[in-house]
Amino acid sequence: MADLDRVLVLAGGLSPEHEVSVHSGRSVAEALRRLGVEVQVTDVDSGLLNRLAADPPQVVFPVLHGSAGEDGAIREVLELVGVPYVGARPDSCRLAYTKPAAKALLAEKGVRVPRGATLPKSAFHDLGAPALLDRLADRLGLPLFVKPDRGGSAFGATPVASVSDLSAALVSCFAYSDSALVEEQVQGTELAIGVLDTGDGPVALPPVEIVPDGGVYDYAARYTAGRTEFFCPARLDESVAAAATEVALTAHRTLGLRDFSRTDIIVDADGEAIFLETNVAPGLTETSTFPMAAAAAGLDFAVVCRELAHQAYLRG
Structure with missing residues (x-):
């Protein structure tokens, strides 16, 4: 490890997840400094390319959440300037970041995913919102869950108990994305399963069971200490936990990810693991x-x- 001594951590960005990214970046920087690695933390701005060209780091560690950080754009830039970086390549990021596409790929692998529909904002304007809302409820049943087709940290994500709540949920969703993913709301045990690959192949970390005090794992529940109870490892039968971790590994491999990822899963009353989404830049806060x-x-x-x-440094 002696040949690794200078890392640039990218944190911040312009997405609604800016503050989470800043906290994640601080955690990574402090961790590396404890081991004697020189670390610089910087945001993504108009001066980034000049800084990379004038004084290229050995490795870039992106901890950018939301658009640009997870949609592959900043990684395309790093590829263009030839700087090694931690995490998935741009094409894999795009697959994982687009939730309907990721769901379709996992379904092809035999993984269960929630039934749902993805509709752009324009469809509700052009075809008439009331008719579409009724059809969604009839087709998918209630309760539902509405979330942006891209993004994270539960921004714009809302559980829907009745048709009358669906319109407001979509308005909230469209504040963060031009398309909404409307899904059946799967009831069960909520899990976050990290996958780590430091050179010997991807390995699933112990599943984390998530129990938010308000019943919904929203932004406040995610990032406010004491708002959510976590159990790690999750309180599951060994066979159920093994099946859930296999889903996370399947997602990591199917989406072509590398280094690390986090997959969100619901285990239903029958013990079946249901894929929700995979994050290529999971939060690294406390x-x-x-x-x-x-x-x-x-x-x-x-x-x-x-x-x-x-590992990124050795990839060159």
Whole structure:
């Protein structure tokens, strides 16, 4: 590891997840510094390319959430300037970030996904919102869950108990994306399962069971200490936990990811694992599930960050 001594952490960005990214970036930087790695933390701005050209780091560690950070754009830029970076390549990011596409690929692999429909804002304007709302409820049943077709941190995501609530949920969703993913609301145990690959192939970390105090794992529940109870490993039968971790590994492989990821899953009353989405840049804050799962696996978060950075450095 002696040849890795200078890492640039990208954190911040212009997405609604800016603050989460800043906190994640701080966690990664502090972890690497504890191991003697020189770290610079910077945001994505008009001066980034000049800084990369004038004084290229050995490795870039992107911890950008939301658009640009997870849709592959910033990684395309890093590819263009030839700087090694931690995480998935641009094409894989695009697949994972577009939730309907990721669901379709996982369904082809035999993984169960929620029934749903993806509709752009224009469809409700052109075809008439009342008729579409009624048809969605008839087709998918109630309760429903509405979320942007892209994005994270539960921005614009709303559970819907009645048709009368559906319109407001869509308005909230369209504030973050031009298309809405409307799904059946699957009831069960909510899990976040990290996958880590430091060179010997992807390995699933212990599943984290999520129990938000208000019943909904929204932004406040995710990032406010004490608002959510976590159990790691999750309180599941061994066979159920194994099936759920296999879904996370299947998602990581199917989407062509590398280094690390986090997949969100619901285990229903019958013990079946249902894929929700996969995140290529999982939160790395003090309340995030990925560091929690790494600790439960007996891994030092700082060492994990250094190994990921070193692996990227060796990729060149």
